[in-house]
């Protein structure tokens with residue numbers, strides 16, 4: 001199974017790049033984590049936010065291979081514990097499809113992306129900055145992988 005993180009935002013600060021790559025490089029080949037960055041629309045003074053969101057959503061959905069299982073990162077989502085996340089990841093593996101995880105931009109995910117998702121994951125009751133979310137998702141997925149593979153990274 002492959003996992004794909006489709007995230008709004010390019011040219012992230014060095015600490016985000018470094019943090020994400022640190023966890024990304026730890027995944028084995030048979031469970032790789034790819035990052036697809038979607039350029040954020042320009043948010044000028046009189047920007048049409050609804051139109052920008054729609055465009056970002058179109059680009060995100062276009063980046064997802066047909067048939068992938070889609071998971072949105074969203075505040076109304078499921079607040080899994082780490083062992084629950086590990087179980088969810090085992091279910092993804094049994095299901096056999098590749099997985100796309102979607103992270104929105106400053107105003108969140110486009111309605112079309114929310115609709116396309118068959119699962120929604122909430123990391124915390126706090127609204128987190130989207131650059132930080134990609135690092136947290138990479139670490140959490142790696143921790144889930146480590147539980148499922150009896151790797152000592154996660155300790156009870």
Ligand SMILES: C[S@@+](CC[C@H](N)C(=O)[O-])C[C@H]1O[C@@H](n2cnc3c(N)ncnc32)[C@H](O)[C@@H]1O
Nearest residue numbers: 073074103104107108109122123124127128130
């Ligand atoms: C700055 S937040 C967007 C906030 C926007 N007001 C909303 O309600 O979605 C950017 C993106 O980060 C992700 N995100 C932020 N906080 C999150 C959380 N606690 N759990 C899951 N995803 C989160 C979501 O994908 C969100 O679209």
